[in-house]
Amino acid sequence: MCFARLQCGDWMFFCMFKKNVSPLSARMRGRTPRWLWLGAGSGALLALTALAAALAWTSIFDSALASQLALTPTSRSFHDWVEPTVPLYFDIYFFNWTNSERFPDEKPDLVQLGPYRFIEKRKHVNITWYDNNGTIAYKTQRSWFFDEQASNGTLQDNITTLNAIAASAVYRSRFWGFLQQKGLSMGLAMFNQNIAVSKLARELLFEGYDDPLLDLAKSLPSSTTGGAPPVDKFGWFYERNNSLETDGYMEVSTGQLSGTLPGQILKWNYEDHIPYYEGECSKLSGSAGEFIARNLTEESTLTMFVPDLCRTVNMEYVDSGEHEGLVFNKYALTQTSFDNSTASPSNTCFCNGECAWSGVMNVSACRYGSPAFLSLPHFLHGDAQLRDYVTGMQPDPEAHSFYFAVEPKLGVPLEVAARFQLNIYLEPSDNVNLYQYVPRMLFPIFWVEQKVNMESSVIAELRFVRAIYDWGGTVCACAALVFAVLVTIATCWARKPQHIKKECVYSIPKDEAELKLNPI
Numbered sequence: 001m002c003f004a005r006l007q008c009g010d011w012m013f014f015c016m017f018k019k020n021v022s023p024l025s026a027r028m029r030g031r032t033p034r035w036l037w038l039g040a041g042s043g044a045l046l047a048l049t050a051l052a053a054a055l056a057w058t059s060i061f062d063s064a065l066a067s068q069l070a071l072t073p074t075s076r077s078f079h080d081w082v083e084p085t086v087p088l089y090f091d092i093y094f095f096n097w098t099n100s101e102r103f104p105d106e107k108p109d110l111v112q113l114g115p116y117r118f119i120e121k122r123k124h125v126n127i128t129w130y131d132n133n134g135t136i137a138y139k140t141q142r143s144w145f146f147d148e149q150a151s152n153g154t155l156q157d158n159i160t161t162l163n164a165i166a167a168s169a170v171y172r173s174r175f176w177g178f179l180q181q182k183g184l185s186m187g188l189a190m191f192n193q194n195i196a197v198s199k200l201a202r203e204l205l206f207e208g209y210d211d212p213l214l215d216l217a218k219s220l221p222s223s224t225t226g227g228a229p230p231v232d233k234f235g236w237f238y239e240r241n242n243s244l245e246t247d248g249y250m251e252v253s254t255g256q257l258s259g260t261l262p263g264q265i266l267k268w269n270y271e272d273h274i275p276y277y278e279g280e281c282s283k284l285s286g287s288a289g290e291f292i293a294r295n296l297t298e299e300s301t302l303t304m305f306v307p308d309l310c311r312t313v314n315m316e317y318v319d320s321g322e323h324e325g326l327v328f329n330k331y332a333l334t335q336t337s338f339d340n341s342t343a344s345p346s347n348t349c350f351c352n353g354e355c356a357w358s359g360v361m362n363v364s365a366c367r368y369g370s371p372a373f374l375s376l377p378h379f380l381h382g383d384a385q386l387r388d389y390v391t392g393m394q395p396d397p398e399a400h401s402f403y404f405a406v407e408p409k410l411g412v413p414l415e416v417a418a419r420f421q422l423n424i425y426l427e428p429s430d431n432v433n434l435y436q437y438v439p440r441m442l443f444p445i446f447w448v449e450q451k452v453n454m455e456s457s458v459i460a461e462l463r464f465v466r467a468i469y470d471w472g473g474t475v476c477a478c479a480a481l482v483f484a485v486l487v488t489i490a491t492c493w494a495r496k497p498q499h500i501k502k503e504c505v506y507s508i509p510k511d512e513a514e515l516k517l518n519p520i
Helices: 034-055 057-069 076-082 164-175 178-190 201-207 212-218 345-350 384-388 456-495 512-517
Strands: 004-008 011-015 088-097 110-130 135-146 158-162 196-200 250-253 265-268 301-306 311-323 326-332 360-362 372-375 403-407 412-426 441-453
Touching: 034 057, 034 456, 057 076, 057 456, 076 110, 088 201, 110 201, 110 441, 158 164, 158 201, 158 441, 164 178, 164 212, 164 412, 178 212, 196 201, 301 403, 311 403, 326 412, 326 456, 412 456
Parallel strands: 088 158
Antiparallel strands: 004 011, 088 110, 088 441, 110 135, 135 250, 158 196, 250 265, 301 311, 311 326, 326 403, 360 372, 372 412, 403 412, 412 441
């Protein structure tokens, strides 16, 4: 008897060889296991899928992001949009007129007061979906709550400012006949109207104050009042708190249709154009404010529709920076944004008559014919002559610019500072005694700042999403390489020649006689 000892790992196999063994004991094992081929094929498929994802990662990410941002009844973006929870602050700065009794002999000396800070809450209501053309219509309810602790002043502050009611009446009378203008002059004297008024801050803001000219205006035809609705009090934000008419009726895209972005303005106050202007200025376009275009570059222009300005504005790239680990592009209103037609011919259609100074915009057409002109605070980027008519203007680009700081790839605003200044246009009137000797000028009344800073929790989420965008393609490429290496190893192993192994089993002798005939 002999023993053949074969070692495999820690196992010892003992086989007995004999001339006549069963066919099963001599079977050869040279076939590659089926599971190895299946694994190699699956790995190859995964490698190709990962490679395709790496090559098309930007398109895949953009498509996924667009589906998440689209406004649908069940989307997260709709939930965040319909009633935003991001803190929104509304700061108001008044210009207190310190030498009004010596006007027009002395130029107005203005001292800035404020800010009077209000916390603003917004809610989109009266929502109507138009699935056939991928739009959504709504109105915005805006509510303001005075924040005394964060304010530099109280609502009981006494402020002297231009008499806007009298100024509007005189401005509307500039095309009247001699007798009508003289009648207005007598009415202003009879009601003891002066160039300036002194009122409490709360009266000038939301509460309003009584004025006999308002009662008189109720009895005048709309052609005389410019179509302004009759009111019983005057305040710059009177009847706007909790109103649905502050921004008006809006219809925007939902972003569900291919090639469209959510939140792009399509109709305002049921019109598909801006009725106060003509030509290019009447075109209604741009974002309504909540959604920004993605993949912005330094050459991009940020187009926004601003209801308070009654127009679309184009903001240009001015700077880049970093906010809590996220890089942003800063787009702002520049010197050409409110420029006059001399330097920017495309702005000619915004003039509406008076277009003497650059850096201001005539919005009288959308303010019922009142002499309202808007500019950046302290006439920033405005004609230098505007600051010569008054004292107290100190323009500062850091404090007075109108800008959006946007994460360029995702199109998400990280910081917003919407600032503009209200000015009243004055000019002399020979037939109205109160305005007979006033200079032709723009009188600053107040400026506002609406500021939004994204919360840190949202910033952290955006950093994660941006990391997916930046590294997703690389991760997919690495995964494709790993799968390719595994497939190569498996294929080489499957093609390697297999050693022939003898499988020995004990063959039971037929009888003891055979053993005797075959001695060991």
